[in-house]
Amino acid sequence: MIKDFDNIIIKTVCRILTPFLQIFAFYVIAHGHYSPGGGFQGGCILGASFILLVIAHDINTVKKRMSEKLNTFLCSIGVMIYAGIGLLCLMLGANYLDYGILHTILPVDAVKARAMGTLGIEIGVGLTVMSVMVSIFLNIASGGKHEEGAPE
Amino acid sequence: MEFVIGKYNFWVYIVLMMIGFYAMIAKRNLVKKLVGMNIFQTAIILFFVSIASKKGGATIPILQKGMTINPSQYMNPLPHVLMLTAIVVMVSTFGVALALIMMIYKKYGTLEEDEILEIERNRK
Amino acid sequence: MKVFALMAVIITGAALIYSTFGMPDWGDADSPANTHVSPRYIEKSIEETATPNIVTSVLADYRGYDTLGETTVIFTAGIVCMLLLRNKKDD
Numbered sequence: 001m002i003k004d005f006d007n008i009i010i011k012t013v014c015r016i017l018t019p020f021l022q023i024f025a026f027y028v029i030a031h032g033h034y035s036p037g038g039g040f041q042g043g044c045i046l047g048a049s050f051i052l053l054v055i056a057h058d059i060n061t062v063k064k065r066m067s068e069k070l071n072t073f074l075c076s077i078g079v080m081i082y083a084g085i086g087l088l089c090l091m092l093g094a095n096y097l098d099y100g101i102l103h104t105i106l107p108v109d110a111v112k113a114r115a116m117g118t119l120g121i122e123i124g125v126g127l128t129v130m131s132v133m134v135s136i137f138l139n140i141a142s143g144g145k146h147e148e149g150a151p152e
Numbered sequence: 153m154e155f156v157i158g159k160y161n162f163w164v165y166i167v168l169m170m171i172g173f174y175a176m177i178a179k180r181n182l183v184k185k186l187v188g189m190n191i192f193q194t195a196i197i198l199f200f201v202s203i204a205s206k207k208g209g210a211t212i213p214i215l216q217k218g219m220t221i222n223p224s225q226y227m228n229p230l231p232h233v234l235m236l237t238a239i240v241v242m243v244s245t246f247g248v249a250l251a252l253i254m255m256i257y258k259k260y261g262t263l264e265e266d267e268i269l270e271i272e273r274n275r276k
Numbered sequence: 277m278k279v280f281a282l283m284a285v286i287i288t289g290a291a292l293i294y295s296t297f298g299m300p301d302w303g304d305a306d307s308p309a310n311t312h313v314s315p316r317y318i319e320k321s322i323e324e325t326a327t328p329n330i331v332t333s334v335l336a337d338y339r340g341y342d343t344l345g346e347t348t349v350i351f352t353a354g355i356v357c358m359l360l361l362r363n364k365k366d367d
Contacts, residue, residue, distance in 0.1 A: 032329060032332050033327045033328065033329055033332055034214070034328055034329060035214065035329065036212070036214070036329070036331075037329075037332075038236075038329075038331070038332050038335065038336075039336075040236060040239075040240055072358070075351060075354055075355075076351070078347065078351075079347055079348060079351050082343075082344055082347055083344065086340075086344065096341070097340040097341060097344070099337065111323070111324065111325065111326045112326050114324070114325045114326060114327075114337055115325060115326045115327050117336075117337075118325065118327060118332060118333065118336040118337055121336050121340065121343070122332070122336060124347070125343070125347050128347055128350060128351055129240070129350060131354070132244075132247075132350050132351065132353065132354035133243075135354045135357065135358060136247040136251075136353070136354060136357045139251065139357050139358060139361040139362060140247070140250050140251060140254065140357070140361065143254065143361065144360075144361030144362045144363050145363065146362075157302075158301030158302055158304075159296050159297075159299065159301065159302065160302075161302045162293075162296040162299060162302075163293060163296065166289055166292045166293055166296070167289070169289075169292075170285050170286075170288065170289040173285055173288065174281060174282070174285045177281045177284065177285075178277075178278050178281035178282070202302060203307075203309050204309075204310075205302065205303045206303055206304075206305040206310060207302075207303035207304070207305065208303075208305065210305070213318065213329070213330040213331055214328055214329045214330065214331075215318075215321065215322055215328040215329075215330065216328075217328075221318060221319055221322070223314070223315035223318045223319060224305050226318050226330070228309060228310045228314045229314060229317055229318065229330040229331050229334055230309075230313065230314045230317070230334065231309070232331050233331055233334045233335045233339065236331070236335060237335075237342065237343065237346045240346060240349070240350055241346070241349060241350075243350070244349055244350045244352075244353030244354075245353070247353055247354075247357050248353050248356050248357060248360075251356070251357045251360040251361050252360065254360075254361060255360055255361070
């Protein structure tokens with residue numbers, strides 16, 4: 001957020017590092033069944049990659065890649081994926097968030113269907129955590145203005 | 153001596169928690185109070201995670217392939233789950249509290265509790 | 277005033293340290309927390325949910341309703357931050 005901050009080493013390293021951070025975040029979300037990880041942790045890493053871009057470059061770089069509209073949309077779509085999977089189970093005839101019933105629409109047996117439902121809600125949680133982290137950081141760091149310069 | 157070795161982890165967390173508690177009730181600056189609250193929550197998280205541990209070669213709660221499942225072999229997963237959600241609530245409360253503090257600073261121009269009360273008293 | 281705060285902290289800390297005398301030892305495998313419900317999760321996780329990571333299976337499957345509330349909490353926190361701070365133009 002500091003204006004006259006122009007260091008080519010930091011900018012280049014952060015630009016190269018960001019895609020790898022995001023790939024790693026998706027790995028942590030998707031591989032959460034077999035290793036330490038899951039939606040909360042992967043979402044935090046994904047949000048941190050955007051925050052790194054804000055710190056190294058400036059706020060406009062991030063606003064070009066992730067606009068505020070998209071961010072707010074992802075924030076609510078994550079909760080909707082979660083609640084939607086629960087409602088899907090309800091509509092198929094089981095209890096709310098009882099993923100075992102998903103085997104009627106997925107080509108797996110009932111036990112694997114539970115793992116699939118878990119993966120679906122992890123993705124929803126990851127999306128919400130990522131966009132909430134970015135949104136809170138941008139709002140607090142720029143005083144709610146979403147533009148360059150220190151907040152008054 | 154055995155008593156100390158068995159219990160000293162709780163004492164460390166209690167000392168950490170009391171540092172946060174003192175910062176919350178004795179400091180006048182709102183940001184310092186917030187930092188105290190974070191230390192308090194960290195102490196509680198460490199306490200719960202230490203409850204989950206088992207002595208005697210227990211590993212993290214991820215089942216390994218081709219081994220018979222013996223509950224004394226893996227740590228207790230339940231406190232880990234509860235603290236995973238507690239950490240997220242901690243981050244959320246921290247963000248909301250920082251936003252409220254920014255609004256207070258915009259309105260009063262200070263973060264010291266006494267000065268805010270003084271301004272409020274003079275307004276009446 | 278700081279003396280009162282220090283006294284309150286010391287009294288609370290002493291009470292908490294006194295309460296640890298009744299706690300199980302660190303790493304005790306037979307403590308109530310480690311024997312009540314968690315062996316059930318460890319034994320049944322793989323055959324009921326096909327998820328080797330027990331933390332994930334408890335978080336998202338056995339206690340999925342809890343995590344739904346959790347996600348709603350952080351969603352609400354993000355919206356509250358936006359509502360409190362965001363101003364499009366200088367008023």
